[in-house]
Amino acid sequence: MRSKILFFFTIIIIGLGVHYLIEDNGYVLIEFLTYSVEASLPVFLLLLIVLYFLVRVLSLIWSSPKYLKERLNQKREKKANQKTHEAMILMSQGNFSKAERKLRSISSEISLSIDTYLAGFTAAHYMEEQELRSDWLAKSLDAYPKLESYINLKNTKLLLESEQYIEAWNVLEHILIADNKNTSALRLMVDLFSKTSIDDSMAHYLPAIIGHGSLNKALKEKLIVSLQKFLNGCTDNQELFTKSWLTIPKELKSQPELLLCKYRSMMNHDEHAIAEKELRKTIPKTWNSSLIEIYELLNNPDLATLSRRADLWTEERPRDANLWLLSSRLAKRDGLWSKSKQCMERSIEYLPTVEKYNELGLIFLELGQKEDAVEVLHKAKNLI
Numbered sequence: 001m002r003s004k005i006l007f008f009f010t011i012i013i014i015g016l017g018v019h020y021l022i023e024d025n026g027y028v029l030i031e032f033l034t035y036s037v038e039a040s041l042p043v044f045l046l047l048l049i050v051l052y053f054l055v056r057v058l059s060l061i062w063s064s065p066k067y068l069k070e071r072l073n074q075k076r077e078k079k080a081n082q083k084t085h086e087a088m089i090l091m092s093q094g095n096f097s098k099a100e101r102k103l104r105s106i107s108s109e110i111s112l113s114i115d116t117y118l119a120g121f122t123a124a125h126y127m128e129e130q131e132l133r134s135d136w137l138a139k140s141l142d143a144y145p146k147l148e149s150y151i152n153l154k155n156t157k158l159l160l161e162s163e164q165y166i167e168a169w170n171v172l173e174h175i176l177i178a179d180n181k182n183t184s185a186l187r188l189m190v191d192l193f194s195k196t197s198i199d200d201s202m203a204h205y206l207p208a209i210i211g212h213g214s215l216n217k218a219l220k221e222k223l224i225v226s227l228q229k230f231l232n233g234c235t236d237n238q239e240l241f242t243k244s245w246l247t248i249p250k251e252l253k254s255q256p257e258l259l260l261c262k263y264r265s266m267m268n269h270d271e272h273a274i275a276e277k278e279l280r281k282t283i284p285k286t287w288n289s290s291l292i293e294i295y296e297l298l299n300n301p302d303l304a305t306l307s308r309r310a311d312l313w314t315e316e317r318p319r320d321a322n323l324w325l326l327s328s329r330l331a332k333r334d335g336l337w338s339k340s341k342q343c344m345e346r347s348i349e350y351l352p353t354v355e356k357y358n359e360l361g362l363i364f365l366e367l368g369q370k371e372d373a374v375e376v377l378h379k380a381k382n383l384i
Contacts, residue, residue, distance in 0.1 A: 015024035080106045086118045087123070097122040100132065107139065114144050118154055125158045149175055151183050160188065165196050177204065186213035193226035202228070203247040210249045224257050231261035241265045256288035263294055272300035280309065289322045296329045303334045314343075328359075337366050354380045 117140035328343035357380030364373035
């Protein structure tokens with residue numbers, strides 16, 4: 001500002017100097033109706049410069065209230081941000097009560113950032129002050145209605161963390177009613193499933209979760225475990241299981257963990273032949289240990305047929321410990337103790353476990369080989 005004033009006076013001095021030092025400096029004559037104005041050219045130029053500066057000054061005076069208001073708002077905003085940061089530091093130290101009071105002192109300010117509202121809301125949540133929590137939530141939604149989903153997602157995360165699962169479910173439903181493809185909400189739904197259980201009211205979200213949830217490996221595993229619990233809860237009721245199985249998305253029906261539930265349900269209702277037919281096709285696709293293990297429990301077809309199938313698989317995969325274990329157990333069911341012993345020894349060769357050593361010890365006892373039984377039981381003890 002000082003430089004501008006100095007420049008202004010410098011121009012005036014130069015103009016006056018030119019006016020008095022140069023004899024023929026030219027004149028300007030302006031006539032309007034009966035009026036006329038005559039001045040030398042330097043003086044006329046000075047008048048134009050003065051007029052320009054007068055216009056600038058008047059413009060500054062006219063806009064000064066707005067400028068002062070903006071400056072005041074900037075100062076208040078800076079103060080609010082500073083208090084918000086101080087409150088966040090207090091929250092990081094676990095002092096939620098003091099942090100909330102500090103935030104409440106600026107809650108009446110206009111144009112608070114969303115971070116301020118969420119910080120107040122979070123502090124009230126950890127204080128377990130439901131009334132304060134609701135107040136901060138309402139204020140944040142009123143101040144930022146377009147960020148409703150974002151605010152509700154933050155609310156859901158806090159509810160899940162504090163094991164308020166019913167409330168979390170209600171908030172997630174509210175979000176998904178407005179936008180049934182909300183990726184963040186669908187991912188949180190998987191977290192909710194893993195902490196509780198899936199029921200029919202939740203199952204209809206499964207296609208959206210698969211289609212729009214962008215599940216990573218960890219979340220997909222969580223979902224499969226939750227679906228296992230869901231299906232295992234109705235394996236004894238064939239009608240209910242069939243209805244529940246229809247709710248499973250096609251992309252998940254080939255998961256071995258879920259197929260295991262399906263085959264258990266079949267076997268519980270004496271559909272062993274159908275289960276065996278499907279297992280015969282499914283096992284070579286995955287060589288999943290749980291599916292191989294359930295094959296041993298089938299009652300139809302006969303044991304000889306089941307054993308022949310297991311022997312063919314061991315020929316195809318001679319280093320698969322699970323297949324040798326299957327052959328051993330089928331032979332044991334059929335009373336073929338020598339074959340059972342040989343297959344169990346092959347299984348232990350590729351993957352020794354305490355359970356297998358214990359089973360081999362019992363097989364040795366059936367064969368009358370007590371010393372061998374004691375030896376393998378000692379090996380089992382050493383593995384513990």
